[in-house]
Amino acid sequence: MAQDITTSVKQLVEDAKKAIEEISAEEAMEIHDDMDVVVVDIRDVRELQRDGKIPGSFHCPRGMLEFWIDPESPYHKDIFAKKKKFIFHCASGWRSALATDVAQRMGLKPVAHIDSGFSGWKKAGGPVEKH
Numbered sequence: 001m002a003q004d005i006t007t008s009v010k011q012l013v014e015d016a017k018k019a020i021e022e023i024s025a026e027e028a029m030e031i032h033d034d035m036d037v038v039v040v041d042i043r044d045v046r047e048l049q050r051d052g053k054i055p056g057s058f059h060c061p062r063g064m065l066e067f068w069i070d071p072e073s074p075y076h077k078d079i080f081a082k083k084k085k086f087i088f089h090c091a092s093g094w095r096s097a098l099a100t101d102v103a104q105r106m107g108l109k110p111v112a113h114i115d116s117g118f119s120g121w122k123k124a125g126g127p128v129e130k131h
Helices: 009-019 025-031 045-051 062-069 094-106 117-123
Strands: 037-041 085-089 111-114
Touching: 009 094, 025 085, 025 117, 062 094, 085 094, 085 117, 094 111, 111 117
Parallel strands: 037 085, 085 111
Antiparallel strands: none
């Protein structure tokens, strides 16, 4: 018997986008070098190896995000304890919308995501470096 999926991923992303701050690739380009901003790349490491990354970004695989944010987790990363603005991105903006929503619900703030993801960053002429 097949599963009866009642909420699509598209609906989850739409719901997340209603609750979070979205910024354009151009807006992210203007602030990504700010010392009070951390750009968090949640893509799979194979995507970084294949496509490169935003210079200075911090890589946090999507599957580890909650564990790295939570200070009670044995996997906690100190970067998430800093008083910074965290800007998440994935390839196209769907995973990062969900990640930003969950990070915000966990209490991380301020947070935002790049609405068009890494593909929008590249299309807007943002710098890219090899992983």
